[in-house]
Amino acid sequence: MRDPRVRKIVLFLAALAVCELPAPLVDNNYILQVLFRIALFAALGLAWNLVGGYAGQLSLGHVAFFGLGAYGLAILAAHSVPVWIAVLLAALLATLVAAVIGKIVFRLRGPYFTLATIACGEVLRLTATNLTITNGAIGLTMPAVFTGPWVWKFYYVSAVALATVCFLVNFWTANSRFGFYLMAIREDEDTASAVGVDTANYKLRSLLLSAFLTGLGGALYGSAFQFIVPDSVLNIDVSIQMAIIAMLGGAGTLLGPIVGAVLLLSTSEIFKTQFQESHLLIYGVLIVLVVLFLPEGIVGSLEQRLRHRRNVIQKPATAAPAVSAPEKGR
């Protein structure tokens, strides 16, 4: 137990076990559904974190991959492809489209990049609304990945499993050369490129990884709710949610998206009963507050404070400056 690595693994497994606890214990389908959504959006936030957090590219078009996952599964399953293979193929389809989208959008920076990602998502939404294969605005019925009386338990467990995979990918990114390159791009793209980082290539790789995971999430989400229309699974609100979840918790941190998902979805669940259609209001207020007062997100700010304190204790004479924010004044 003294080896920090062993301690981390034990901690991770314990946390995972706690996350899986509701599956055998809770029988209420409504609660399981809420928990499923929290776990799924934690996974989506973590997937977004690869591009938006580590590589620092503010994508508001991730709904494209989410929607492709859902639509891919629906269409493939309708052509009698076995469900689980269809899920995988749908996620691969999302990855493939991500390669095309990445080629277009990564030539751009800052606001142009964000706008282009939004446009890509919207083009897909309009296409799905107008094509016959997607059944237009009427939408498609999704194949059930799970059946039986325990469906929601299974969906919840699989969402947690997906979140775990996303977490491990994030963990690997945070500690690998790949991740260091991404963070170098985030801090200063020109310098990163000048010291030999193939910035276009690494940004694209982070997007492909992120799109694959997001596609899986989309397929799972669509299957759980049985029916999809362009305005549900290709709605820009999904992109915004993914970004806010990561930002609220702390973009570019490991635990941030998880904290963000728990906080955001549980508050929106509470407000949903009060505000009904207007539950996004709370998202707006949270974004504004986070930008004004917690630009590093909740986990990011805590980490910063901890690191600061540790530095002060180690070198009382020269208190180290706070870790530099990933932004430059302009």
Place this chain on the structure above:
Amino acid sequence: MTQFLQACMNGLLTGALYALIGMGLALIFGVMRIVNFAHGAFLMVGMYVTFLLFDRLKINPYLGFIGAGIFLFAFGYLVYKLLIQPIRDRSDFMQILMTTGIALILVDSAQLTFGADYRQTNIALINSAAHFGPFTLNSASLLSFAIAAVFIIGLREFVVRSRTGQALRAIAQNRDVAPLMGINVIRIQGISFALGIAFAGIAGGLLLPALYLFPSVGEDYTLKAFVIVVLGGMGSIEGAAIGGLALGVAESLTSTYIGNQWALAIDFVLFLLMLSLKPSGIFGSQRA
């Protein structure tokens, strides 16, 4: 040929309103380097203000839009002071998030206050048409075109000739040197933000009679505004005016020859093409 010209004319009439929207966004971007993702939401607020003036006080929308402009100027200034000024030196990332947050708050507040119902101002003018030889133009669109033209020229003259306009251009050219020349950057930025928002409000008021009103009506216009501004070269006010007209024509031609439902798709296709081929805009010379 007649059909083609007719489509072009219809496009120009809508395009004038797009020009107003785009100019507002270009003004804000040029002076503040802030990309306003809430532009369509402000336009929606302008529509509701005009609608309320019509519904409660029976003021015709073609007069009521002035009220929307004045209200949004004040509202825009307030938003600038409270939410934009504190983050004016932050990264793009934070500014985009902030304006996205503002948009969500505006749209959902409207939903909370007015509900999701579709509303409409039934004024007679919208159903009357004017005939010019083989061409037929909607009278309401002609009127809004004329009003928009006045504001487009007015804004251009203001920016080129007035002292505030000069200060505004100085900041757009060089934000570091402008304050050394005795320009109060914060004040001027506040004014240009408010003015940009007011233009969105005016456009909203003028659009109202031709559209159904609901809280998320502005969403498409945020994206349209970006397309316009990118077409015209980011931050150039004249460019945005021409970009607006061009977009109007492009949409009109698309719905005439390809199909109505693809009119919005052409916006994004144009946008992505423009960004990947010539990001500095049709007339832009400097790199975006």
